[in-house]
Amino acid sequence: MKLISILAVIATGITACAGYAPTPDLAGQPRESIIRTLGSPEREYETNQGKTLHFPRGPHGRHTYFVYLDKSARVDGWEQVLTEERFKQVMPGMNQEQVIELIGISKITNGLARQRGYVWHYRYFNHQCKSFVIEFTPDDVVRSAGYITRGGRRCNYVGPGF
Amino acid sequence: MRKTQLALAAVALVASSVALAEVKVSGRVEMSAQNVSGPGDNATNNLAGYNLAGSEIKFTGDEDLGGGLKANFYLATGFDASRGRLGEGGESGQRVVTAATFAAGDTVAVNQESIFNRGAYVGLSGEFGSINLGRQYTLTTANYATGDVNGGNSNSVLHMVQSGMAQNFWADRAITYASPSFSGFSASAQWIDADRTNVTAAGQSAGRGSSYAVNYSSGDWSASYATMNNGCLNSGGTCWKSSVAGVNAAMGQWKFGVGSTSTNDNTGASTSYFHDAVNPFFRGKSNGWFGSANYTMDSLVLGVSYYTNKRAANTTNADLWALSARYSMSKQTTLFAQHNAAGKQADGAGFLSNYNGVAANAAQGANATFAGILHQF
Numbered sequence: 001m002k003l004i005s006i007l008a009v010i011a012t013g014i015t016a017c018a019g020y021a022p023t024p025d026l027a028g029q030p031r032e033s034i035i036r037t038l039g040s041p042e043r044e045y046e047t048n049q050g051k052t053l054h055f056p057r058g059p060h061g062r063h064t065y066f067v068y069l070d071k072s073a074r075v076d077g078w079e080q081v082l083t084e085e086r087f088k089q090v091m092p093g094m095n096q097e098q099v100i101e102l103i104g105i106s107k108i109t110n111g112l113a114r115q116r117g118y119v120w121h122y123r124y125f126n127h128q129c130k131s132f133v134i135e136f137t138p139d140d141v142v143r144s145a146g147y148i149t150r151g152g153r154r155c156n157y158v159g160p161g162f
Numbered sequence: 163m164r165k166t167q168l169a170l171a172a173v174a175l176v177a178s179s180v181a182l183a184e185v186k187v188s189g190r191v192e193m194s195a196q197n198v199s200g201p202g203d204n205a206t207n208n209l210a211g212y213n214l215a216g217s218e219i220k221f222t223g224d225e226d227l228g229g230g231l232k233a234n235f236y237l238a239t240g241f242d243a244s245r246g247r248l249g250e251g252g253e254s255g256q257r258v259v260t261a262a263t264f265a266a267g268d269t270v271a272v273n274q275e276s277i278f279n280r281g282a283y284v285g286l287s288g289e290f291g292s293i294n295l296g297r298q299y300t301l302t303t304a305n306y307a308t309g310d311v312n313g314g315n316s317n318s319v320l321h322m323v324q325s326g327m328a329q330n331f332w333a334d335r336a337i338t339y340a341s342p343s344f345s346g347f348s349a350s351a352q353w354i355d356a357d358r359t360n361v362t363a364a365g366q367s368a369g370r371g372s373s374y375a376v377n378y379s380s381g382d383w384s385a386s387y388a389t390m391n392n393g394c395l396n397s398g399g400t401c402w403k404s405s406v407a408g409v410n411a412a413m414g415q416w417k418f419g420v421g422s423t424s425t426n427d428n429t430g431a432s433t434s435y436f437h438d439a440v441n442p443f444f445r446g447k448s449n450g451w452f453g454s455a456n457y458t459m460d461s462l463v464l465g466v467s468y469y470t471n472k473r474a475a476n477t478t479n480a481d482l483w484a485l486s487a488r489y490s491m492s493k494q495t496t497l498f499a500q501h502n503a504a505g506k507q508a509d510g511a512g513f514l515s516n517y518n519g520v521a522a523n524a525a526q527g528a529n530a531t532f533a534g535i536l537h538q539f
Contacts, residue, residue: 020345020380059412060384061346110490111460119493125343127285127292128222128236135493144493148538149188149222154215155304156377156386157313158410159417159456160463160490 020057022065022078031073038065042105050076054100058107059158062125066104082124087132087145096140106134110160117143121160129155189219191243194498194534211244213532214498218280224287231288238280248277283338291341300333301352301373302406305388308377309408309421310454312465312486333373346380352390383411415458422451456486463488499533 019037026034034053035041041053051069058064063080070076086103099120106120115138122132134145150157194213198206211217220238227233241248283296307313335355341348352373373390389405408421456465465488470481482504489497 057346057380059382060379060410061381062343062379063346110458110463113461113489113491113497116492119490127287127294127340128234133493146493147186147188148493149186149220154307154313156307156379156384156408157311158384158412159311159313160458160488 020061021063021080022067022075026075027077029075031069031075034067034075038067041067043100054104056104056107058123060123062123064104082122082132084126084132087122087147090132090134090142090145092142092144094142096136099134099142103132108158108160119160123158184225185221185223187219187221188539189217189238190215190536190538191217192534192536193243194532196530196532198530209244210532211242213500213530213534214536217241217243220280227286229288231286233284233286234292234294235284236294237278237282239278240280283336285338289342291339293340294338296336297332297334298336298338298352300354300390301338301350301375302388302390302404303332304350305375305377305386305406305408306421307408308384308386308410309406309419309452310467311410311417311419311456312454312467312484346378348377350375350377382413383409385409410454417456417458419454420451421453422449424449461490463490494538496536497534498536500531502530504529 019039022034022038026037031051031053038055042056043054045052047068049068050071051073053067053069054064055067056064062082064082065078066081067078068076081103089102090099103122106122108121108123109118110121111118112135117135117137120134120136122134124130124132129150131148131150132145133148135143137143192214193209193211196206196208196210196213218238218240220236222234222236224232224234239248278297281297281299283294283298285292285294285296287293333352333354336352338350338352340350350373354371354373371391373388375386375388377386378384385408387405387407389403391403404423404425406421406423408419410417410419450470452467452469454465454467456463465484465486467484467486468482482502484500484502486500487498491497
C-alpha cells in the first residue's frame, strides 16, 4: 500500500510539472510560451483569424483545450471543448476532420468486428461518469454518436466498451 | 366539455413531455453461458445474466438552473435478464443474500428489496463541483477501477478486491461532495448515515462513517487513493477502516494497472462473517494487491488480471486469476469470454461458489468460464 501511494505521489508530481491547462497569464504570449507550458500540440492549423492548436489530455485526462493564436502568433484565447454543447453538434454524416475541428481527436479508440469501422471514446469531466462515443464507418464518416454512462466503480475505467 | 378535457389532457401531455425532455433512459442487458466447476464432481452449466457487468436500467437527467448551476438525479436498478426479474444484487450482481445467512442481530436490508439498488440520488452541480444526496457508491468502490485496466467486470478481480475490502459497496443515506477538476486533480468527500449498524456483509452498505478520495488523471496515466471508515461514527461497535490505491498507464496498445487494498478494524481479531451459508469471509486486518494488463488489437481487447489478499490474523489467503477477451460489434454491443481461476484457499474457492451455486471448500479451488453478449442502450 505504501509503495503504491508513494508511486502515485511521485508520478503525480512529474506530470503536474508538464502543465495540464492554459493559465490566464498566457494571454497575449507568443506561441513558444504556450508550447513551453503545455507541450507540443497534437494538431495545429491555420484559420481566418490565425491558428488553432489542439491539446488533448486524454486518454486519462477528461479535457481537450483549443488554444487560438492571432495573426501575429500570440495567444488570443482558449477553450475547453469536451462539453455537451459541442457534442450536440456531432451529427451522422460528418467526416472525421469535421469532428476533430469540433472536439479534437479521441485518445481512446477501438475497431469494430466485420470491418464495420471504428469507435472513438471521449471521457469528459462531468458528475455522472458519462462518456461521449462516436461510431465511424470504414470511410471515416460518423454513423452514430451518443453517451455511455458508466457510473460507479467503472467511472475511472479507461477503455472501450461498457 | 369533453373537447375541453381532451384539449387539457393534450396540453398536459405536451407539458409533461417538455418537463421530461432532459430525462435519459439508458442501461445494458447481458447474458452468458457459463461453466463453473468446484471440488469433486461439483459443476454446473447454465445461462446467467450477471457475469460481466450485470444488466441494469437507469434514469438520469439534469435541469439547467442558470448561472452554471444544474440540478441532477440518478436512479438505477439492476435486473437479472436470465429470468427477467429485479433484485440482481446491486453492483455485486449475483450475490443473492438470504436472511438465514446473516449473523444474529443483523437487520435484513438486502438489495432485492430495493427499487433502485444501483444508486438513487439527487443533487446540484456547478463551478463549485457537485453535491449529491441518497444511495451512492462508497468512494473506495468508485476508485477500484483505477488499478484494474480490465475494470467493469463484476465477476473478476474487482469483485475479489471488494470482497477483500469488506463489502463496502454502498453508502446509504449519504452526502457526497465532488470537487471540480483542478488541472487534472479532483477530490471527493462523503458522509454516510446508513440506517444499520456495523452491517456490511448483509446489504452491502456501510455503517455510519465517512469516505474520502483524491484523483489525478492526465495524458497516459491516472492515479487515485480512497479511504473510508465504516461504522466509526457509530457509538460503540466495530469500526472498519479501508483504503484502496491504484495507478494505471497506457503505452500504445497496452494498458497496465496496479493497486493495493487495506482493511482493518478495531476488534483486534479476525472475526468471520458470512456471505452465504457455505463460504466464510473474514474481517479483521487484511492487505491485498492487484495487477492487470490488456492489449487492444483493433476490435479485440485481451486482458489478464490478478488479485491476492493476505490476512494478518488468519492463515487463509485469497487469490484469483482472470483471462478475458472483449470483441466490439458496435459502440453498444460487445461479445465477451472469460476464464476465472480461484486459488485453493478458502476465500478463493468461496469467491466463485458464492454466486455460481457450486459448493467449494478450503482444500480445492474453483474455476468459471463464460461467454456471452452485452448490449448497451
